[in-house]
Ligand SMILES: O=C(O)CCC(=O)C(=O)O
């Protein structure tokens with residue numbers, strides 16, 4: 001991964017509950033990752049979203065061992081946002097602290113029975129979309145997750161914006177709509193973020209989804225840092 005100004009990105013993530021990193025992968029590298037969608041033997045489970053009421057489209061959970069690029073990004077991102085995760089838990093009065101490295105955190109997940117890998121690859125064609133949701137797979141969770149955008153909007157697909165919704169307590173929700181470039185990574189809140197009020201911090205729940213793809217194909221890589229029960 002090229003050198004990033006992590007201090008700035010950590011601050012933005014902490015303040016807003018999401019941060020869009022500058023493009024980190026070339027178009028050719030994105031293409032290679034997107035092609036994994038059709039690889040045999042890499043996956044533990046395939047989901048056809050319309051069969052579950054999740055929207056429309058298909059996604060697949062990788063099996064261990066993860067492809068090196070997926071594993072490398074998962075480790076590098078975790079190490080750089082774990083300090084923000086700990087700061088959030090402190091602000092929200094949650095006692096759990098995350099270790100500095102992903103392997104120690106995954107060992108904790110595995111000991112608690114959350115052993116199945118959660119990184120996934122999603123493919124949407126025209127008419128496909130992803131309903132607003134949260135990716136919880138057990139009691140243990142990490143407060144951030146990431147998506148890597150593998151196609152170029154306007155060129156490879158139209159529509160298919162990434163949508164974040166903040167469910168503010170006793171107020172109407174706020175929507176954030178993003179259309180990142182190919183090769184960008186978005187880090188965002190998995191469950192809730194701390195927001196400062198008059199009496200300290202309170203929890204603002206966040207959900208994410210994808211608006212309907214109007215044309216073309218949109219493939220994304222999802223990186224979730226807790227494993228699944
Ligand atoms: O396709 C997307 O951008 C959303 C993927 C998603 O929901 C996830 O990675 O958890």
Ligand SMILES: [Fe+2]
Nearest residue numbers: 133134135208
């Ligand atoms: Fe998701």
